[in-house]
Amino acid sequence: MLVEVVAVGTELLLGQTINGNAAWLGARLVEDGHTVSAHQAVPDVHEMIVDAIRLGLSRADAVIVTGGLGPTKDDLTREAIADVAGVGIAFDDDYARRLDERWRSRFGSELPVSNFKQAEHPEGAERLRNPKGTAPGLWLDTPDGPIIALPGVPPEMQALFTDEVAPRLRRVAGWAGSRHVVVLRTYGLPESTVDERLGDIFEVSGNPSMALLASDGEIKIRLIGEAGTETEAMALVGPLEAEVRARLGSVVFGRDDETVERLIHVGLAARGWTVAAAESMTGGHILERLTGPPGASEVVRGGAVVYATQTKVDVLGVAPDLIDGHGVVSEPVATAMAEGVIRRFGADVGLSITGVAGPGPSGDVEAGTVCIGVAGPGGTRSRTLRLPGDRERVRRYAATAALHQLLGALREWPA
């Protein structure tokens, strides 16, 4: 099915909220074999919401609207959907009563009157149970396809989509065909070089199709095959994947949801090892990524953010002579930090980073200079990088580079 995603909320247009819902829905819809026609984001203005839903229905088979279902006066999605469908607004007495009871038992006070708005819905719409909040989702069939409304709060939207909307969309789609998506994750080559190496495959593409996606220093290669059955779709993608891997070699580090941090977890768990990290200029971002996936406590001991130079000495035991002799941003200091964090946190493997995020140089070290160290049972290794861009970009790219340095070491060290 072709699905259009419409986000409602003036805060999106003002840039006070980033539209992460559209990305999340896009990924989930593609997984289920649907295609997203386009995203729209419109303000809390009745006519704009109506126009966006109409445009979506005119070019897609279904429209999903996020946001505008809350209890406040600028929550207008219910009325807009009713207008598009040419129906009135109904009130669910039962739901209003349950809402009131739940609020009383929880807060011991009366439900704010505005919350009763959540008991309203377009006539003929089905209410979809929200397991994480009070605003239900809505499903309204129209001659041009279903209009589906979900709350804008991400966890509520995600739970409702997964539990209620995805199964219904699959049923409505009833498509006999299948779609197979493979994402190859690469690190270490610029986008234009990857493009040159794969350029002639691009020429012959169509189905299967191929696209390059750059993000935070990694390049993803997305392959899609479409055919009558899952087996046929996989057979379309298989040879293309093999060809890409042959041309790029070890630049391809993972596939599909094998992010660098997940692969690090796998590499550590396979050997029964743990890791600790020592960061300065990334300020906690490496540790946040390492501890992101569930189950992180099995392999991550923790680590130190040694932002002030003296803390590198006090907390990690880096020798002051080393810092005076080589400078705080140097490979010997990075290596000493990696060794120190192993001792301090009782880990098997240590990862470290020291550098200058900017803006502007620190002493005579230019912004973007980064030294990475890895220490562990297989020895030590260090590396110096010069990263372009502003403070925030340098911090993100440096964290990615450090995680890849660690993954590379884990893959080369004997088990």
Add this chain to the structure above:
Amino acid sequence: MLVEVVAVGTELLLGQTINGNAAWLGARLVEDGHTVSAHQAVPDVHEMIVDAIRLGLSRADAVIVTGGLGPTKDDLTREAIADVAGVGIAFDDDYARRLDERWRSRFGSELPVSNFKQAEHPEGAERLRNPKGTAPGLWLDTPDGPIIALPGVPPEMQALFTDEVAPRLRRVAGWAGSRHVVVLRTYGLPESTVDERLGDIFEVSGNPSMALLASDGEIKIRLIGEAGTETEAMALVGPLEAEVRARLGSVVFGRDDETVERLIHVGLAARGWTVAAAESMTGGHILERLTGPPGASEVVRGGAVVYATQTKVDVLGVAPDLIDGHGVVSEPVATAMAEGVIRRFGADVGLSITGVAGPGPSGDVEAGTVCIGVAGPGGTRSRTLRLPGDRERVRRYAATAALHQLLGALREWPA
């Protein structure tokens, strides 16, 4: 001016990239007194890009397109703009030569042929210099308003917008009127309670207008006044701001770009104090936020991510008896962590967090349970929270809660 923002890129629709550019542009356009009509995101398909630009021009005074200006075969923005304007494609020989020379001097090899695409542009378009990359921006005047194209890479897009596009848009707008925007930042009350307290102001609104925006546990209240002059616009917003502050009291913690981390920096710097943080379940997110703003090295010493229980003892010196007696997720342990991180990192103030992010409980402690500790010259304080939601949401909300606990202490402690 009314401006429409169009993002180009199949990766956006597939959810592999989040459309942060739209949010960034929205915030900057509003700052300059423009209004954003809507966002659209469309795939790398010629007809869809053309339709999106046409729709934008039909309802806005200018269209900004991001993405699709790179060197690969699925970069189609140049051709789409030419089609909308009914012009051909021109080739800039000079630019191509400079591109080639720069590549040779930097990489010592020939420019990949595909990169010459970046020397193409719609006839009549002005090329805008990209200070951070090779793809220039484009500005093409049409009878329906200017079409502006910017690269999709965020730092390049941001630099080009700031240097080249914003000043031109202000000139084109030439509007005599002014817009004054105030954002009041609140923490500690749920959205529906804030809405109830301010509900009757909503009734009378229009100009000045008011909206509530929820993000990661904070609620922002945006006030906008529009008038002939900046002074008149400010005079519209002033009394409304005073009324909101009177009704919400200390729940309002900051204004405009006074984020909680910036206010912590200010509070510390004013007393000449430094801070260190000890985190477990937030895994580095608190430290990342504390070290985010430039100048963080003046007030942040660093901190420890003590993910494994034993590291709380080894690194921070938390007494094992305390952990055995009260459990690792407890206020006494949080306080001991805050005191320990002060000692270990040589800071004046310590912030700590210990909890369970989930999924699922840890021992007999339920997911979402969080203890926060603050220690410093004004004494110690601790607090226990129960946060709803999934692992990622719990981690983000817990970090926000911890930062507010610290800000609250800084504001109450005598200087």
